[in-house]
Amino acid sequence: MPRFFRPSQNHLLIWRLVRESFRQHALGYGIAIVAMLVVAAMTAASAWIMQDITNEFVIGKDINRVYMIAAMVAGIFILKGVATFVQAFFLSRVGNSIIADRQRKIYDRILAQGISFYHSIPSADLITRVTHNAQAARVVLDVIVTSFVRDLFSLIGLIAVMVYQQPVLSLVAFIVGPIAIFGVNLILRRVRKIMEAEFMSLAQIVQVMQETTIGVRIVKSFNLEATMRVRMHRAVSDVERRANSIAALEAGTSPIMETLAGLAIAGVVLVSGYLVVQGGQTPGSIMSFITALLLAYEPAKRLARFRVSLEAGLVGVRMMFELTDRPLTLAEKPGAEALVPGSGKIELKDVSFSYADGEPVLRDLDLTFPPGKMTALVGPSGSGKSTIMNLIMRMYDPSSGQVLFDGQDIAHATLHSVRDRIAYVSQDTFLFSGTIMHNIRLGRDGASDEEVIAAAKAANAHDFIMALKGGYDTQVGENGALLSGGQKQRLSIARAILRDANVLLLDEATSALDAESEALFREALEKLSSGRTTIAIAHRLSTVHQADNIVVMQDGKAVEQGRHADLIEAEGLYRRLYEFQLMD
Numbered sequence: 103m104p105r106f107f108r109p110s111q112n113h114l115l116i117w118r119l120v121r122e123s124f125r126q127h128a129l130g131y132g133i134a135i136v137a138m139l140v141v142a143a144m145t146a147a148s149a150w151i152m153q154d155i156t157n158e159f160v161i162g163k164d165i166n167r168v169y170m171i172a173a174m175v176a177g178i179f180i181l182k183g184v185a186t187f188v189q190a191f192f193l194s195r196v197g198n199s200i201i202a203d204r205q206r207k208i209y210d211r212i213l214a215q216g217i218s219f220y221h222s223i224p225s226a227d228l229i230t231r232v233t234h235n236a237q238a239a240r241v242v243l244d245v246i247v248t249s250f251v252r253d254l255f256s257l258i259g260l261i262a263v264m265v266y267q268q269p270v271l272s273l274v275a276f277i278v279g280p281i282a283i284f285g286v287n288l289i290l291r292r293v294r295k296i297m298e299a300e301f302m303s304l305a306q307i308v309q310v311m312q313e314t315t316i317g318v319r320i321v322k323s324f325n326l327e328a329t330m331r332v333r334m335h336r337a338v339s340d341v342e343r344r345a346n347s348i349a350a351l352e353a354g355t356s357p358i359m360e361t362l363a364g365l366a367i368a369g370v371v372l373v374s375g376y377l378v379v380q381g382g383q384t385p386g387s388i389m390s391f392i393t394a395l396l397l398a399y400e401p402a403k404r405l406a407r408f409r410v411s412l413e414a415g416l417v418g419v420r421m422m423f424e425l426t427d428r429p430l431t432l433a434e435k436p437g438a439e440a441l442v443p444g445s446g447k448i449e450l451k452d453v454s455f456s457y458a459d460g461e462p463v464l465r466d467l468d469l470t471f472p473p474g475k476m477t478a479l480v481g482p483s484g485s486g487k488s489t490i491m492n493l494i495m496r497m498y499d500p501s502s503g504q505v506l507f508d509g510q511d512i513a514h515a516t517l518h519s520v521r522d523r524i525a526y527v528s529q530d531t532f533l534f535s536g537t538i539m540h541n542i543r544l545g546r547d548g549a550s551d552e553e554v555i556a557a558a559k560a561a562n563a564h565d566f567i568m569a570l571k572g573g574y575d576t577q578v579g580e581n582g583a584l585l586s587g588g589q590k591q592r593l594s595i596a597r598a599i600l601r602d603a604n605v606l607l608l609d610e611a612t613s614a615l616d617a618e619s620e621a622l623f624r625e626a627l628e629k630l631s632s633g634r635t636t637i638a639i640a641h642r643l644s645t646v647h648q649a650d651n652i653v654v655m656q657d658g659k660a661v662e663q664g665r666h667a668d669l670i671e672a673e674g675l676y677r678r679l680y681e682f683q684l685m686d
């Protein structure tokens with residue numbers, strides 16, 4: 103797991119989280135903190151008043167004082183109840199808003215990342231982070247606020263009562279505290295390790311689930327149910343085991359605390375009994391002291407466990423900052439400007455490129471894609487065809503050289519303006535959840551229903567859409583599961599037609615369509631490509647026949663160029679590919 107933060111930097115992590123969150127939610131936290139201070143004060147007051155209760159009842163026998171004390175007791179508890187409500191209400195509201203906020207921030211950052219980021223982190227890991235890490239931020243802040251304000255101030259108030267009432271007895275209680283804290287801290291290191299491992303197992307569950315749903319056809323047809331079940335059950339058991347370990351560790355703090363507290367309280371009872379019986383002290387003071395001691399136990403216990411709870415949450419917070427702090431893998435240059443629209447001429451000038459630290463995939467490539475013409479890219483698998491498209495869409499920047507749109511280097515343009523010029527029809531059509539209307543309209547935000555229908559007609563999709571029961575309002579299912587391959591392709595053409603960009607990138611599907619679908623698709627494509635700068639990764643003979651120019655790629659270089667007939671005549675690589683019925 104990549105780590106930006108070492109454990110010793112926990113305090114920096116906490117400080118950053120607290121600073122960012124408190125600044126944004128100052129009012130909510132302010133109200134919750136005031137309410138917590140009231141709770142702390144009322145807790146101390148309830149211990150204090152035990153003195154009066156005991157003394158007046160046992161010794162004073164004054165009925166008017168009893169009324170007054172009863173009223174005070176009622177007042178103290180009502181005030182404490184109201185303050186507890188206010189504190190819980192505002193803390194939850196702020197907490198929920200922090201989760202929502204963090205989720206938005208994590209998602210926005212992920213969305214801003216370049217494509218290589220997505221290849222470096224498994225999607226299941228990202229999904230788990232969006233859901234769990236934001237929760238962790240809330241947990242950590244809740245622990246900090248309740249511990250440092252409510253518990254700490256309650257404890258201070260109660261200790262003040264204890265010391266005031268019985269300074270000597272208080273010493274007995276104070277010896278025990280540090281021992282308990284030391285014992286609990288021994289547990290810390292293991293909590294951190296287990297939490298990190300638990301996160302990985304959670305991501306594993308999401309991953310198996312994703313693969314099961316996306317790959318359900320393969321799972322079923324290859325009888326992979328048993329294999330998937332084993333993977334899932336293993337991941338689930340891992341999470342279960344780790345959750346149990348955490349529970350055991352957290353519960354492990356209780357015996358330490360209970361034993362020590364029991365000993366302390368027994369000691370106090372012994373000494374105080376002696377003081378009352380032998381020393382002639384008033385029972386009221388002792389009662390008040392013992393009440394304060396008993397009430398101090400819970401906040402003291404929570405404070406002692408504070409670091410265990412914090413550590414568990416910090417694992418998620420650390421991962422969250424690690425994700426949101428990651429530099430963008432592809433960013434706009436400062437002062438980037440929108441491309442000035444032109445005829446649609448695209449050039450690659452002396453372009454070399456390699457993915458990450460790998461071998462060069464493109465080498466000193468010079469290519470020109472003339473405006474309004476169709477260029478077919480052909481070549482053996484792995485020769486760099488898709489990489490050329492990636493660079494034209496600026497999914498990556500070249501290692502050296504330039505990609506020019508109408509003479510302008512796209513590395514200096516805004517990403518939006520580059521992609522706005524392009525309509526991309528990918529090999530595997532991707533449909534989003536929603537209706538057919540929605541899916542086509544993604545081509546151009548704000549297009550009217552009529553424009554969508556016109557695009558569908560031009561893409562030869564209108565007739566099949568109308569034959570569906572729901573027409574344009576038919577839900578396509580996850581990634582278009584309810585449509586055929588040919589139908590999905592025509593929808594993606596409709597989307598590209600609607601986009602009306604002057605550059606068309608077409609990554610032709612390798613899988614064959616039936617003759618009718620193929621004919622409908624091809625006709626739609628011809629309409630789409632006419633008058634646009636079209637670059638097609640071609641797997642079909644019909645495409646290369648239609649192309650104005652064919653670029654033959656091999657090992658990252660353009661080894662041949664020309665029209666179909668010329669290349670056949672040249673008897674080079676193209677001819678061999680052609681004789682093998684083209685491409686891969």
Ligand SMILES: Nc1ncnc2c1ncn2[C@@H]1O[C@H](COP(=O)(O)OP(=O)(O)OP(=O)(O)O)[C@@H](O)[C@H]1O
Nearest residue numbers: 221457460463482483484485486487488489490686
């Ligand atoms: N994201 C990536 N990270 C690392 N290497 C990659 C990545 N994508 C492609 N490659 C490598 O780059 C080389 C060129 O790949 P590219 O996809 O451009 O070839 P192609 O000609 O489109 O192949 P095909 O016709 O099989 O799709 C291949 O060796 C491939 O393994």
